[in-house]
Amino acid sequence: MRRASLALCVELALALGSLAAGCRRTPSTPTSGVDGNAAVQFVDVAEASGIHFTHFDGRSGRKYVLEIVGSGATFFDYDGDADPDIYLVNGAALPGYEGPPGSTDRLYENRGGSFTDVTEKAGIRQSAYGHGCAAGDYDGDGDLDLYVTRFGDNALYRNNGNGTFTDVAKEAGVTEPNWSTSCAFADYDLDGDLDLYVVNYLEFSVAENPWCGLKEKGFRAYCEPNNFPGQPDALYRNNGNGTFTNVTKEAGVLDRGKGLGVVWGDYDNDGDPDLYVANDSTENLLYRNRGNGTFEEVGFASGVAVSQDGVVQNGMGTAFGDWNNDGWLDLIVTNYAKQMNSLYRNDGDGFFTDVSTSSRTGAVSYPEVGWGTEFFDYDNDGWLDIFVANGHLHDNLADLGQEGTYGQRNFLFKNRRDGTFDEISNQLGPSMRLEEVSRGAAFADYDLDGDVDILVTNSHGPPRLLRNDGGNRGHWLAILLAPANGHADAIGARVIARVGSAMQLREVRSGSGYLSQNELKVIFGLGDATAVDRLEIAWPSGRKQVLEHVPANQTLTVREPREGTAGK
């Protein structure tokens, strides 16, 4: 077998960056033993790492439904120094609010594992009530830009390449007049530039806020989505010149759902990104990319639109991930209380099977309200686990005669590799047992120690940066893809790692979960394996590349070959 050094354009980028003062990075010396879950702890280091942020929902007692949606976060390397920085979205004061001004969106630069607020320096000014965010190099100039959704005009912060940003949403044509929640970039038409999908929620006006709740007792509640019509989502095709065109209708994705979550993923393995939208009280939507610039909605037919009993649920967050390592992207959708989160197994024939109950991820989620979610390998054993951020939306449940609690514990489902999961959050340290009003969740190895950390946003409260301690006891391999076109991202790329007969599949993806985005690096947990036998990369350009015998425990920057296919 040829080693990676022969005739391949590969650079070995060391995982260890500069050891600045205050660096919390630990050496990546994995120990043997696959099942190290007892040794893994998540520790909240948000404040300690310099993230002094409190989400402000603008509440005034008038129960604007805006307040319960919350806001998300993005890990993205805006300054190109190989570590993920953080953007946290914030709400804003609403009519009737009379307290001190709340905080705004914040940008934090990662400096060796600690964070510095550079919001003002970056020139970012929040213009309206914020919800979601996603990053991607939409203008192909080699740095990551940022799209932020708002109740009001959305913002497209073009990265100026010098640590500053400029909001060019208006010029680019993506201000989007509707109430936007989640968003995600992807090159759906495979023309080499990133397009943008924006999920929109409800027809709602602050000036006409209906009174909902128990009228006779005077207990006001946030109104349910049934009280409002939905708003159509928007697909913006990148024109290649810094502007976008709204192609929602012609692409066949015009629908008046009540969208909260979105994720791109090639679920049918035909080489182009498909799209899944989680809707709140209307059917979820699976748009199969036809490959000709249009989509076909197949959610119902393929079995991912509603619950197993045909009931429409209140979908919030969603993610794709191959949790059973069979080469097909599976799907998760988080739902409201008294509904199970939906875990769908991709059967590889265009259909999915609802395994929410049989996987043992459903029943435990029944009492909770789930939001942000993601498939990630927390213990590097080579099998994707599942995280779910929970938190209710009513802060007066007892008054309303409802069961449950406002603050709720988040979940971490450990993959047992037999089609089932164990919920083990109570074994992973006190920070994982906090009962808070969580919303978004973003994932990255922010401290570059070889295991995935979690950033959880909380409604009207501080976020939690859950540092993964011990996950790197399993071997790992992180891949940073550098496309040939010089773009700062390889969104849409697919990477398969093979060790013996086992395989793992990852995609580079913008936007996932709920209102949030993970870093663009892909990380494989390898358990006992000290190398990946074969790394197969399918670039967004269509090129294929294979690397063999890639040693574990490193972050590898892989550059796309400029011509032909990299051989074995």
Next chain:
Amino acid sequence: MPFPRRKANRRRFAGGGRWGAPLVILLLSAAGGFSLEPQTAADAYRDGVDAMRGGKTADAITLLRRAVELDPNLGKARGALGTLYLQLGRLDEAEEQLRRARELEPGLVQVSINLAQLCARMDRNVESIAIYRDVVRDHPELAAAHAGLAAACQRTQQYADAIASYRRALEIDPNAPESLANLGSCHEALGQEDRAVECYEAAIKKNPKLAMAQGNLGGILQKRGEMDRAIPLLEEALRLNPEFIGARYSLALVLIEKKDYGRAVKELEAVVARDADHIGAHYNLSRAYFRVNRPEDGKREMEAQRRLREISDEIDLRQKAAAGEPSSSQRQLELGIVCERHGRTRLAIEAYRAAVALNNGNAAAQQKLASILLREGRLRESLTAFQAALRLDPNQAVLHAGLADALRLTGNAEGAAAEYQAALRLDPRLSAAHAGIGTLFLQRGQLDMARAAYQKALDLDPQAHAALDGMARIRVAQNTDLDEALSLAEQALRIAPLPRYHETIALAHWRAGRKAEALAAIQLAIAGDGRNASFQRTLAQIQGGTGSGK
């Protein structure tokens, strides 16, 4: 982010039938044989009970009625008669007799239990629970009473009370597998699956023929992903009771999980054939059709499921509005209207009752309640409701006409005639009143008068289906223009699919010598209203071939 939905409970109560068989007091007669002309009330009662035991229902009714005629205060005779009516589904008559029996002889425990069961059948669960509580208070040693109370509580989702009562019943009689199974279903409803499994397993151990326990246990195992354990239980449940929809649906989900889509299609088709409103079955059938490459069928089921969901969502919204304002009679009325519009009759009745209970001055609710009860053949209740509605608004012609219909159907022709006239005094153009008068004339054999009244009704409203049917019946009675009779009856049926119109069609076919068609039509009538004595008589006539026109 809504209020949580209630899951549809597709589980059955144990007991061999949806309502359980009423317990019957059996006093053994020393001697066999009886006379249909007994001399004393006691003899008539004894012979009537013997006839019941012998399955001679018609004779039993005759004899027990005779006993009541001879001694109106013979409580046990009324009790037995009421029980018989209950078994036959003649609920109004059953209620009259059982209530009177209870008044006369409050110590007849079984009468009280049967009356409680009757109230449950009529969705008067609050009253049912109250009667059971009385029985339990007076006879705490009776396991059946505790079990009955438990079942009544279970029907109204008072699961904690139901569990307590089932447990008490089982303490008295530990060998009651049905109570064990029902206890299991209460635990299941509360999400206490482990306890539910224990109860079902214990019930099956005592009685392996308990379909409900087999099926419900299989359903839990299916949800847990234990397919191989679920299958034999579900198959056994269906072998014992092929009508067990819940078990069939769970089996279908197992088959889908095992990728046996062809068989899943068959099972789901059977479910929707029995329960056209089963959202989950339509959904999974749609999915299964797509899997077996029948996309058109899949799309059809998809649309059916979506339509049902829209209805369900609309009702859900109204239920939440009512829950948000629990003392609002208007919200309950709005809920009832939506339920009625979508054919959810039981829910509509419940909502209208609630509206009236919250405000008995809600004239619209009273009217709606009266009309729907009449349509459902619950005549005694509709009479009460119409009278209440008229007290609130005596100048409503339609109320007088409705009351008249109820009186007519209960055999009070004179009262009916007076009310039809009252309706016409208020509104001479009320087609329904003219049609009702026509029917009174028809019943008296005054066919020309009947024709004139029906024609008047049709002149005012060409869509007056009762008048169309009446015109058809006149032709049948005169044995003329039978094809025209058929056409009129079919037109009536298209306007309003009432079972009675199937009977008219049956009679027209039968008169024309078309026995097969006649039988098919009368079977449709019986399917629509199995308790209708007239339909049974017509069936007997057609089968016996007596009195046909040819």
